[in-house]
Structures are given as C-alpha cells and as structure tokens.
Amino acid sequence: MDVAYNPFSLEGKTILVTGASSGIGKATAIECSRMGAKVVITGRNEERLNETFNSLEGDGHIQILADLSNEDDIQHLVNEIPVLNGCVNNAGYNIMSVIQFIKKDNLDHIMNVNLTAPIMLTHLLVKSKKIAKDSSIVFTSSISARGRNSVGNSMYSATKGGLSSFMKNAALELAAKRIRCNAVLPGMVETPLKEGKSNITEEQWEINRQLYPLKRFGKPEEIAYGIIYLLSDASAWVTGTELVIDGGMTR
Amino acid sequence: MKSLDEFVELFAEQFDETDASEITATTVFHDLEEWSSLIGLSVIAMVDEEFDVALKGDDVKNSVTVEDLYNNVKSKL
Ligand SMILES: NC(=O)c1ccc[n+]([C@@H]2O[C@H](COP(=O)([O-])OP(=O)(O)OC[C@H]3O[C@@H](n4cnc5c(N)ncnc54)[C@H](OP(=O)(O)O)[C@@H]3O)[C@@H](O)[C@H]2O)c1
Numbered sequence: 572m573d574v575a576y577n578p579f580s581l582e583g584k585t586i587l588v589t590g591a592s593s594g595i596g597k598a599t600a601i602e603c604s605r606m607g608a609k610v611v612i613t614g615r616n617e618e619r620l621n622e623t624f625n626s627l628e629g630d631g632h633i634q635i636l637a638d639l640s641n642e643d644d645i646q647h648l649v650n651e652i653p654v655l656n657g658c659v660n661n662a663g664y665n666i667m668s669v670i671q672f673i674k675k676d677n678l679d680h681i682m683n684v685n686l687t688a689p690i691m692l693t694h695l696l697v698k699s700k701k702i703a704k705d706s707s708i709v710f711t712s713s714i715s716a717r718g719r720n721s722v723g724n725s726m727y728s729a730t731k732g733g734l735s736s737f738m739k740n741a742a743l744e745l746a747a748k749r750i751r752c753n754a755v756l757p758g759m760v761e762t763p764l765k766e767g768k769s770n771i772t773e774e775q776w777e778i779n780r781q782l783y784p785l786k787r788f789g790k791p792e793e794i795a796y797g798i799i800y801l802l803s804d805a806s807a808w809v810t811g812t813e814l815v816i817d818g819g820m821t822r
Numbered sequence: 823m824k825s826l827d828e829f830v831e832l833f834a835e836q837f838d839e840t841d842a843s844e845i846t847a848t849t850v851f852h853d854l855e856e857w858s859s860l861i862g863l864s865v866i867a868m869v870d871e872e873f874d875v876a877l878k879g880d881d882v883k884n885s886v887t888v889e890d891l892y893n894n895v896k897s898k899l
Pocket of ligand 1: 589590591592593594595596613614615616617619620637638639640661662663664665684711712713714756757758759760761762763764765
C-alpha cells in the first residue's frame with residue numbers, strides 16, 4: 572500500500588476561502604491546509620480571521636481583510652491574491668423576516684453579500700486571469716435553495732436559489748476555460764450563523780434537530796470535507812453539481 | 823412610548839383569522855388557536871419596527887399574556 576496515495580489531496584493548489592473567520596469557512600480553510608493547499612483567507616473581523624490564520628497547517632498562507640458588501644474591497648482582494656487553483660465562495664449570513672416586515676435595506680444588503688459578491692468575485696477572477704485552468708470554484712449554497720423552506724427565511728432562500736442558478740450557468744460557460752463550478756448545499760450546521768436567528772428558542776432548535784433523520788445538525792468540518800472533494804482532482808469530471816450535505820433532511 | 827392599548831391593537835393585527843375583539847391585554851396568547859411560529863415571528867418584527875426593540879424567541883415564549891409581552895418590550899426601551 573502506498574501511504575501517500577490520496578486522490579483528494581490539495582497539494583500544490585492555492586485556494587481562496589471567503590468567510591474564513593468563522594464556521595464553515597474557518598473549518599474549510601483549516602482542512603484545506605491539512606490537505607496540503609496554500610490558502611488565502613478572507614473575512615471582515617481581524618481578530619477571528621487571525622485566529623483561523625494561526626490554526627492553518629504548513630506555511631505560505633495569506634490573510635486579507637475585506638467587506639464583500641463593498642465592491643472596492645472585492646477588487647482589492649482580487650488585486651492582492653496570487654493566481655488561484657480553487658475558490659470557495661462561502662461568506663454569507665442569514666437575516667430572518669416575515670414578508671410583511673421586509674425592509675429594502677436589509678434585502679439589498681443580504682443580496683449584496685450572499686449573491687452579488689460571489690458573482691462579482693467570479694467575474695473578476697476570470698477577467699483578471701487570477702484563476703488558472705483546471706481549477707475549481709465552489710459556492711456555499713443551502714438546502715433552502717432546493718425548496719427546504721421555513722417561515723421568515725424568504726430573503727435568504729432567494730439569495731441561495733440565485734446562487735445555485737448562477738453556479739450552474741457558470742459551470743456551462745467556464746467549462747470552455749476548464750474551470751469547474753459546483754455548490755455544497757448544507758442543512759443546518761452548528762455555527763455562529765445560528766445566533767443571528769435569536770428569535771428562535773433553544774427548545775425550537777431541539778425540535779428542529781429531531782426533524783433530521785440523523786437527529787442532529789451538521790458540524791462545520793462535515794461541510795468542509797464535501798468542499799474539499801469538489802476542490803480536489805477527485806472531482807475532475809464534476810461540474811454544475813449541487814452536493815447536498817444535510818443529515819438526510821431533503822432525501 | 824405607545825400605550826398598552828395601542829400595543830394590543832398592533833399585536834392583534836398580526837393575526838388573520840382571529841378577530842381583534844378576541845385579543846385583550848389579559849389574553850393568554852399561546853392558547854389562541856391561530857398562534858404559530860409564523861405569528862411569533864411577525865410579532866417580533868412588529869416590535870422591531872414599532873418600538874425599535876429586538877425581542878428574542880425566549881421573550882415571546884416566556885410571556886403569558888399580551889400585557890406581559892408589552893412590559894417586556896417596555897423594559898428593553
Ligand atoms: N450554518 C448553517 O446552518 C448553514 C446552512 C446552509 C448554508 N450556510 C451557508 O454557509 C456559509 C457560511 O456560514 P456559517 O454558518 O459558517 O456562518 P458564520 O459562522 O456566521 O460565518 C459567516 C462568515 O461570512 C463572513 N461574512 C459575512 N458577511 C460578510 C461580509 N459582508 N463581507 C465579508 N465576509 C462576510 C463572516 O466574516 P466576519 O465574521 O469576519 O464578518 C464569516 O466569516 C454562508 O454562506 C451560509 O449561508 C450555513
């Protein structure tokens with residue numbers, strides 16, 4: 572047996588991870604570094620981004636602060652990064668509102684961060700040739716893009732539905748450049764994102780956990796492993812796919 | 823600060839099937855047939871818009887009557 576045999580290795584790849592200062596993005600950045608990648612991590616919170624940076628294995632990693640709701644920050648990020656072999660468009664957040672209380676400002680902001688930013692980042696990477704041939708772009712969508720709806724979640728679902736649709740079209744277009752595009756669709760994962768939903772009680776969370784066939788929410792690493800598959804050459808013939816990782820919720 | 827009566831009226835507006843006359847300051851709202859998590863979220867959003875107070879799910883859960891919830895909102899102003 573060859574102990575070094577690993578079709579999921581990220582050795583020799585440079586990978587950008589957005590939203591790396593917390594949750595799924597943090598786990599993804601750390602796991603990518605453990606699989607041999609050089610990672611470029613980005614987020615808004617300097618202290619937490621630095622915490623991720625210090626948890627990365629190996630060296631040659633880069634951290635860059637950017638607020639992705641701001642176009643100039645996205646451009647700055649693209650200017651600063653080296654040529655990539657992989658990009659994980661993961662930054663995003665959730666704001667709950669029932670439809671009659673939707674505020675335009677909130678809608679604009681969540682659209683900017685969850686949908687416009689990944690589209691513009693993809694655009695700029697391709698335009699400035701900062702993404703190499705045979706590379707892989709992964710989007711963190713959500714099972715809410717697949718009709719797993721819940722009350723108060725309409726704006727968020729709209730951003731993720733848009734993101735999944737964009738991914739599929741990008742997969743078609745960028746195939747000509749041999750750039751693959753795929754998405755992971757997590758069910759509920761135990762991350763600080765949950766705390767943004769403070770209108771949900773712990774009791775309701777527990778009821779929700781029990782609705783999952785595997786009787787729990789996911790762990791950030793469990794999403795990171797799916798992202799790693801899509802970044803690695805193991806998925807070289809996979810593009811335009813939505814990988815659902817949800818404990819059986821939407822089976 | 824809006825009065826208790828005004829709060830009761832705004833609270834009752836979040837219901838579609840329940841007549842406003844069925845909802846008073848002393849109503850045990852969790853017992854109303856139409857009460858649901860959707861109405862709970864609507865009440866939280868109404869309080870955010872009208873009072874600029876961010877209620878948590880637990881605030882709603884732990885309030886028994888409409889007046890209890892009003893007092894909770896008042897305490898956060
Ligand atoms: N947790 C879940 O249950 C779940 C389920 C399905 C999909 N998802 C998706 O998974 C992704 C990661 O979520 P998570 O659960 O890991 O959430 P999280 O722990 O709250 O982390 C969110 C990350 O996004 C970054 N971010 C948010 N707004 C940003 C902005 N304007 N500019 C730059 N970065 C920004 C945050 O950076 P700073 O903190 O530094 O600002 C943070 O690193 C999101 O797209 C989310 O929609 C999550």
